[in-house]
Amino acid sequence: MAANLHVFDPRGNMTFVLQSLVREPRRGSSLLSYRHHPRKLAKVYMRVSSKRLMRASPVFKAMLKHxxxxxxxxxxxxRVEVPLPDDDPVVFGLLMDIVHGTRRRTPPPPMDTLFLTKIAILVDKYRLQQYVxxxxxxWVEALRCDLPQTFNADLMHWLCISWVFRRPIEFNLMTRVAERESLGQDLDTYSEALDENLPIPQRIIDxxxxxxxxxxxxxxxxxxxxIDxxxxxxxxxxxSRSESHxxxxxxxxxxxxxxxxxxxxxxxxxDAPYQDLNFTFVVREIMQINMISFCSKMGYANQPTGSHGVKAEIGSALVKLKARFSGLSLKDFD
Incomplete structure (x- = not known):
């Protein structure tokens, strides 16, 4: 146990038991090395202070006081031992460092979108938003350059991050991209990359x-x-040629x-729900419509060219429409 014991408070009266995947040494290239081996898990123990946890987390406060x-x-x-088999020990250890005000003994992995999403999941689970x-x-400021500009696999991760950490600008940006570029069925709160459900309220998705x-x-x-x-x-x-013209x-x-x-x-x-379509694509396609008038077809130089202003008006209407669909406001969901 000593090798896998992390002490955040030497006088701590609470021990968490987590699980860590054991990384086995790389084997040779023989055919035997391709046999399936079940995942090996090692227990990781974390000694913590129940008082600090109850101050930081309403979830642990309810667990320990009721x-x-x-x-x-x-x-x-x-004292008490609490198993947490589903929690990532690296992420949980980082949060325990913050809760206890201790210096990390080993640096965390490089911060990236997936690691920050893992943090957000546990912060939401234990309601540690104010404490962190x-x-x-x-963390978010350091990764702002990674914010998706189009709908991709990380958009839902960033929607989760911006929601959990209450980041209004990032939340607005991610919901703007989503409402303009989503195909509908791709707004899935399950993350394949993390094999976890993201804590995004259904009312936001709806x-x-x-x-x-x-x-x-x-x-x-x-x-x-x-058309009308x-x-x-x-x-x-x-x-001025003629009414018939x-x-x-x-x-x-x-x-x-x-x-x-x-x-x-x-x-x-x-018909709705417009499967395989998104707003950005539809607008782009509308602007591809080739509109032509009799005047432009006949090459009358003294008449307005093109579509007598209709295409320009359609473009203007679409620009105004786009401005109306510019993302959600975080405060509307608090």
């Missing part, structure tokens, strides 16, 4: 999904609105919008 078996044992015998706030701010669908639906509505305008309003063409120009403009939208699969719009 009628849980750990609290009963501690009061009856003056100074440290967590420094809000992102709802805003994603609304953003996509509103994008299709922009197309529908201009070109069908039911007076012609956009202001040519203006209506012909308008019809060609409408036709190019309908044809271009249909060719790109944008009209008629697909």
């Amino acid at each position: 009628s849980f078996v750990e609290g009963v044992t501690l009061r009856a015998t003056g 706030a100074t440290y967590s701010d420094a 809000s992102i999904l709802a805003r994603r669908m609304k953003a996509i639906r509103n994008s299709f509505d922009v197309i529908g609105r201009y 305008v070109l069908q039911n309003s007076k012609p956009r063409c202001t040519s 203006r209506y012909t120009c308008n019809s060609i403009l409408l036709g190019s919008l309908l044809e271009g939208s249909a060719r790109l699969g944008l009209w008629p719009p697909p």
